[in-house]
Amino acid sequence: MPDISGETSYADGKILKQVTDGVGVITFNNPAKRNAMSLEMWEGFGEALTALRDDETVRVVILRGAGGKAFVSGADISQFEKTRHNAAASEEYARRSAAQRALLADYPKPTIACIEGFCLGGGMQVAMLADIRLAADGSQFGIPAARLGIAYGYDGLRHLVSLVGPSWARLLMYTGMRIDSAEAVRIGLVERVFPVDELWGETMTIAQTISQNAPLAIKAAKITIAQVLKDESRRDMEAIKAIGTACMDSADFREGRQAFMEKRKPKFQGK
Numbered sequence: 001m002p003d004i005s006g007e008t009s010y011a012d013g014k015i016l017k018q019v020t021d022g023v024g025v026i027t028f029n030n031p032a033k034r035n036a037m038s039l040e041m042w043e044g045f046g047e048a049l050t051a052l053r054d055d056e057t058v059r060v061v062i063l064r065g066a067g068g069k070a071f072v073s074g075a076d077i078s079q080f081e082k083t084r085h086n087a088a089a090s091e092e093y094a095r096r097s098a099a100q101r102a103l104l105a106d107y108p109k110p111t112i113a114c115i116e117g118f119c120l121g122g123g124m125q126v127a128m129l130a131d132i133r134l135a136a137d138g139s140q141f142g143i144p145a146a147r148l149g150i151a152y153g154y155d156g157l158r159h160l161v162s163l164v165g166p167s168w169a170r171l172l173m174y175t176g177m178r179i180d181s182a183e184a185v186r187i188g189l190v191e192r193v194f195p196v197d198e199l200w201g202e203t204m205t206i207a208q209t210i211s212q213n214a215p216l217a218i219k220a221a222k223i224t225i226a227q228v229l230k231d232e233s234r235r236d237m238e239a240i241k242a243i244g245t246a247c248m249d250s251a252d253f254r255e256g257r258q259a260f261m262e263k264r265k266p267k268f269q270g271k
Contacts (some may be wrong), residue, residue, distance in 0.1 A: 071117060
């Protein structure tokens with residue numbers, strides 16, 4: 001991984017943010033606990049997401065874990081006696097962390113989870129909310145809720161079922177088992193797997209390719225795919241039509257046509 005110095009920090013340095021050439025990077029930086037998420041980290045994560053969302057120079061966001069051992073290994077269990085010791089406390093914890101997950105779920109820019117090491121529990125939820133999941137060889141995936149007596153939330157299970165289907169979701173949830181990256185890519189939980197020493201470079205190559213494409217066209221794809229995944233009665237066809245019209249009327253569409261005719265690389269502005 002590249003040097004993470006010089007980044008903006010949140011949650012006492014346990015969430016880090018960096019921007020390079022149109023690519024925003026958020027790092028879960030709690031390697032002593034394998035990047036287990038505390039409430040403060042969830043809230044810092046939301047702050048970093050908001051800052052990158054509002055930064056017009058950022059066209060794609062990568063999520064990664066520091067230390068090489070984990071993406072996110074789940075919730076910080078050491079906080080459970082304080083924050084999740086009963087139903088009422090757990091509901092408050094869920095409310096505060098759910099706001100950050102909702103922000104990622106509805107994020108307007110493309111997101112990539114770059115996964116090395118453990119991706120468990122709440123880490124799986126973060127990864128599943130990303131648009132694209134790329135993993136290193138030997139990474140481990142699982143949801144140990146059944147081993148902790150925790151009910152995994154509806155949104156997390158909805159995303160799990162949409163990615164791997166109900167039968168694999170049941171097997172993962174009922175057993176609390178872990179699977180490796182080879183199994184994860186086979187069942188559709190991740191899109192691609194790379195050797196550990198190639199993961200970051202390949203992730204950046206994909207992110208930079210996305211950042212150089214037409215932002216409105218990517219936004220159209222993101223909006224349309226999101227609507228396809230909804231029940232037909234809940235689909236916002238007007239939103240699809242509106243973004244399609246915006247693309248056809250955009251300066252970027254004219255630039256794309258002109259660049260093709262002139263046999264040069266287009267320079268898209270997102271307008």
